Amino acid sequence: xxxxxxxxxxxxxxxxxxxxxxxxxxxxxxxxxxxxxxxxxxxxxxxxxxxxxxxxxxxxxxxxxxxxxxxxxxxxxxxxxxxxxxxxxxxxxxxxxxxxxxxxxxxxxxxxxxxxxxxxxxxxxxxxxxxxxxxxxxxxxxxxxxxxxxxxxxxxxxxxxxxxxx
Numbered sequence: 425x426x427x428x429x430x431x432x433x434x435x436x437x438x439x440x441x442x443x444x445x446x447x448x449x450x451x452x453x454x455x456x457x458x459x460x461x462x463x464x465x466x467x468x469x470x471x472x473x474x475x476x477x478x479x480x481x482x483x484x485x486x487x488x489x490x491x492x493x494x495x496x497x498x499x500x501x502x503x504x505x506x507x508x509x510x511x512x513x514x515x516x517x518x519x520x521x522x523x524x525x526x527x528x529x530x531x532x533x534x535x536x537x538x539x540x541x542x543x544x545x546x547x548x549x550x551x552x553x554x555x556x557x558x559x560x561x562x563x564x565x566x567x568x569x570x571x572x573x574x575x576x577x578x579x580x581x582x583x584x585x586x587x588x589x590x
Contacts, residue, residue: 463572471495471559471576475504478572480563484509486572488517488561495578500544503531505561507539514564515541522556522575530562547578554579 461481469476475489484507491502505515512535519529526548533541547557555578563570 461568461570463570465573465575467575469574469576471574475506476574478574480510480570480572482567482570486510486561486563488559488572488574490559490576495547495576496581497547497578498549500546503533503543503545505533505541505563507541507563510539510563510565510567510570512539512541512563512565516562517545518560518562519545519547520558520560521550522558524550524552524555526550550578550580552580 463478463480463486466476466478471488471490472495475487477485477487479485487506487508489504491504492500495501503517505517507515515533515535516530517533520526529545529548531543531545533543536542557576557578559574559576561572561574563572
């Protein structure tokens with residue numbers, strides 16, 4: 425009896441490991457898509473002041489804006505992407521913590537027409553007073569997946585940023 429129970433648990437363990445491996449294999453392209461071209465990061469971009477722009481490899485440009493004042497944590501963010509010179513079937517914004525893994529956070533934006541995409545996203549709560557983020561605009565186009573990175577900083581409510589911005 426004990427031997428069959430041990431074999432049953434061993435079989436269940438092997439089955440669980442196999443299923444976990446298949447799930448990881450299937451999820452990998454979703455979590456880390458193959459990107460065909462990446463725009464240069466504009467270090468002078470300030471999303472708190474307004475939209476930022478970037479030229480895409482192979483031609484065209486992207487403009488990205490977070491239209492919610494102050495870019496708060498754990499509150500809906502109004503996101504807008506404007507494309508020029510590139511067609512897109514899908515646009516997503518992948519929010520990534522620069523120095524801390526903040527989990528999968530990639531809202532898909534809705535096509536509004538004339539190269540404009542919009543939608544809502546949300547940043548998770550963070551234990552740090554200030555957190556640096558990268559919003560990677562992912563554009564599915566006939567040229568493949570294109571990416572444009574935009575960096576910004578969030579601060580806990582009630583804490584001032586250096587320079588006096590809130």
